[in-house]
Amino acid sequence: MKVKLPESQTMGNANIPNADEIIQMEKALSQRPSFSIRFRITLAFLVAFLFSFGIGVSSIFYISVMNSKQNFFDHATKFAFTVEQARRHEKNFFLYHTRTDLFDALSNIKSAEVILKNAASDMRILLKHETFKNLTNNLKQYQAFLNQIAYWHGSKDDSAKPDESEIEGQLRIYGHQILTDAMDLMDQERNNVHKVAQTFMLAAGFSLIINLIVMIWVATELARQIVQPLGRAVQYTQRIAAGNFNLVIPQRKFRDEFSNLAIAINRMIFELMEKHEQLVQSRKMAAVGTLTSGIAHELNNPLNNISITTEALMESLDDYTHDEIMDMLKDIFIQVERSSATVRNLLDFTRLGKSKIEAINVNDLIGSTLKLVKSEHTLKSVETKTLIEDHLPAVKGNFRNLQQVLLNIFLNGIQAMNEGGMLTIKADKTDDQYVKIDVLDQGCGIEKKNLRKIFDPFFTTKGVGEGTGLGLSVSYGIIQEIGGKITVDSDEGRGTTFSVYLPIANDSEA
Amino acid sequence: MNNEQQISILVLDDEPVVCKRLRPILEKKGYAVETFFESEEALKRFKEKPFHIVITDLKMKGLDGMQFLTAVKELSPDTEVIVITGFATMETAKESFRKGVFDFLAKPFKLGEISDIIQKAEVKVRGRIS
Numbered sequence: 034m035k036v037k038l039p040e041s042q043t044m045g046n047a048n049i050p051n052a053d054e055i056i057q058m059e060k061a062l063s064q065r066p067s068f069s070i071r072f073r074i075t076l077a078f079l080v081a082f083l084f085s086f087g088i089g090v091s092s093i094f095y096i097s098v099m100n101s102k103q104n105f106f107d108h109a110t111k112f113a114f115t116v117e118q119a120r121r122h123e124k125n126f127f128l129y130h131t132r133t134d135l136f137d138a139l140s141n142i143k144s145a146e147v148i149l150k151n152a153a154s155d156m157r158i159l160l161k162h163e164t165f166k167n168l169t170n171n172l173k174q175y176q177a178f179l180n181q182i183a184y185w186h187g188s189k190d191d192s193a194k195p196d197e198s199e200i201e202g203q204l205r206i207y208g209h210q211i212l213t214d215a216m217d218l219m220d221q222e223r224n225n226v227h228k229v230a231q232t233f234m235l236a237a238g239f240s241l242i243i244n245l246i247v248m249i250w251v252a253t254e255l256a257r258q259i260v261q262p263l264g265r266a267v268q269y270t271q272r273i274a275a276g277n278f279n280l281v282i283p284q285r286k287f288r289d290e291f292s293n294l295a296i297a298i299n300r301m302i303f304e305l306m307e308k309h310e311q312l313v314q315s316r317k318m319a320a321v322g323t324l325t326s327g328i329a330h331e332l333n334n335p336l337n338n339i340s341i342t343t344e345a346l347m348e349s350l351d352d353y354t355h356d357e358i359m360d361m362l363k364d365i366f367i368q369v370e371r372s373s374a375t376v377r378n379l380l381d382f383t384r385l386g387k388s389k390i391e392a393i394n395v396n397d398l399i400g401s402t403l404k405l406v407k408s409e410h411t412l413k414s415v416e417t418k419t420l421i422e423d424h425l426p427a428v429k430g431n432f433r434n435l436q437q438v439l440l441n442i443f444l445n446g447i448q449a450m451n452e453g454g455m456l457t458i459k460a461d462k463t464d465d466q467y468v469k470i471d472v473l474d475q476g477c478g479i480e481k482k483n484l485r486k487i488f489d490p491f492f493t494t495k496g497v498g499e500g501t502g503l504g505l506s507v508s509y510g511i512i513q514e515i516g517g518k519i520t521v522d523s524d525e526g527r528g529t530t531f532s533v534y535l536p537i538a539n540d541s542e543a
Numbered sequence: 544m545n546n547e548q549q550i551s552i553l554v555l556d557d558e559p560v561v562c563k564r565l566r567p568i569l570e571k572k573g574y575a576v577e578t579f580f581e582s583e584e585a586l587k588r589f590k591e592k593p594f595h596i597v598i599t600d601l602k603m604k605g606l607d608g609m610q611f612l613t614a615v616k617e618l619s620p621d622t623e624v625i626v627i628t629g630f631a632t633m634e635t636a637k638e639s640f641r642k643g644v645f646d647f648l649a650k651p652f653k654l655g656e657i658s659d660i661i662q663k664a665e666v667k668v669r670g671r672i673s
């Protein structure tokens with residue numbers, strides 16, 4: 034099955050996964066053909082084993098060949114030696130004419146014959162048929178001559194006695210022939226054994242090298258196949274930690290143990306999403322908590338205005354002219370409107386619900402958020418100034434979530450300006466991609482060593498009960514989710530600028 | 544009674560409605576009333592002419608109520624200050640009393656309540672004058 038992969042895994046696509054997508058991705062991940070790591074390791078070891086097995090078998094073969102060569106060589110040596118013995122006795126006989134020498138020569142030749150016969154099966158494989166035949170014939174001839182001499186030597190009848198010197202000559206020729214043949218055989222066999230030993234050594238060295246290469250390949254390939262998905266898993270966790278909750282999508286055509294990991298990660302992402310949503314919500318409540326005094330002020334003032342105006346009217350309605358009464362009623366009306374706007378704004382902000390992505394007017398966003406903090410900054414004698422570029426395009430995001438981001442940043446700015454000051458809010462279009470909202474304060478600034486940490490959850494320099502340290506981390510998450518970014522620039526002791534980049538909504542979404 | 548010195552009251556609240564309502568009511572009761580929306584102007588006026596009684600909101604733009612009443616008490620310790628506020632924590636209440644505030648009134652208040660307090664303050668002021 035084929036799964037369509039998005040071009041790039043940017044955080045830009047603000048697709049917050051839902052349960053359906055999770056199930057779909059789980060299917061995609063698990064429906065690929067299985068090619069498990071366990072199977073791959075077994076396969077690799079099998080290949081390695083077969084290779085070693087081959088080397089072993091060929092060694093056995095070579096050794097047996099060498100062994101038979103060696104046997105043959107032994108036979109040849111023995112044969113040559115025995116023939117040599119026979120020839121020595123033969124010479125002695127012709128020198129001293131002792132009969133024992135003759136018999137010794139004969140017995141030696143017989144043993145040589147036996148050796149040849151015994152070794153026949155071995156030799157016949159290795160020798161040319163002709164060579165073997167020649168050797169046997171020569172031996173037979175030699176023996177025949179010897180026997181002849183032995184026969185005539187004993188008898189007194191000299192008449193039929195053949196010419197001894199002629200036989201001696203014949204014996205010499207055959208004896209010499211046999212010996213040279215035997216010597217040749219020996220040399221040949223020695224060379225053969227040498228050659229076989231050399232090829233064996235060469236083959237052994239060669240297969241060692243090949244074995245090494247195969248092993249290295251198997252090891253690196255296995256390591257790669259395990260390390261690569263592990264690396265990807267690490268990337269996923271980093272991406273998730275950075276607030277990008279895109280699901281893990283299949284990267285390979287087959288399924289293995291890491292697919293289960295991917296499925297588990299996807300489930301975790303889903304859980305995290307829900308937790309994140311809850312965190313965003315609870316942060317809102319916390320923000321409202323910090324606004325309590327402001328909200329109370331914001332509601333008690335109009336209530337008071339209504340209360341004293343109605344009381345004045347009730348006490349002495351007749352003392353007032355018609356116009357005055359009209360004016361007072363109008364006051365009441367306006368004050369009711371004012372308090373209900375405050376309540377509405379607050380309810381809007383804290384309302385529960387899925388964060389739907391919509392096209393947002395930046396002016397509305399900034400205006401409504403400023404209203405939420407209005408009492409907070411008047412209390413701290415902080416003034417606000419807004420510089421919003423005309424005709425800004427709509428941005429993409431969830432209104433209440435973005436309100437929360439701005440609220441957190443505004444509150445941080447206000448809280449940083451204990452002595453009062455100016456909170457400036459600028460909005461302009463940086464390029465075709467983003468609308469940038471700058472929030473500048475003239476507060477205490479952020480220490481260099483803390484700059485890296487301010488987006489961490491629970492990092493706060495504020496006292497217990499004053500700051501939870503979640504404001505910026507939650508804001509960061511919200512902005513990441515929609516594919517925007519937050520940057521900060523701070524001058525210790527002089528002020529801080531937070532810049533929020535919001536992705537511009539496409540026309541289709543607007 | 545009539546030949547007694549008129550009691551002057553300064554009302555400072557950035558809510559215009561409060562000023563608008565209190566002024567005629569207090570004037571009817573025979574006080575000399577001046578109202579201000581901004582603390583700086585109120586302070587400027589106070590420096591020109593100290594009032595017997597000051598009614599001030601706490602939470603305001605610029606110079607806030609607490610700073611204003613501190614300045615007032617420094618300029619004229621005999622002036623009785625009545626604080627009205629939209630939201631008060633224990634700390635702000637304590638701080639105000641430490642600074643010698645006569646009374647502390649939370650919004651929304653009844654006209655009767657503020658009249659009572661002003662009357663009590665008047666008694667105290669008159670006791671001091673005579």
Ligand SMILES: Nc1ncnc2c1ncn2[C@@H]1O[C@H](COP(=O)(O)OP(=O)(O)OP(=O)(O)O)[C@@H](O)[C@H]1O
Nearest residue numbers: 445446449478487493494500501502503504505529
């Ligand atoms: N505008 C700013 N000026 C100076 N310091 C700031 C500013 N904004 C953030 N900080 C620093 O960053 C820290 C973290 O801010 P964050 O909003 O995450 O938490 P918090 O404000 O401490 O608590 P919370 O927002 O949960 O009430 C703050 O404690 C503060 O030290």
Ligand SMILES: [Mg+2]
Nearest residue numbers: 441445504505
């Ligand atoms: Mg904060």
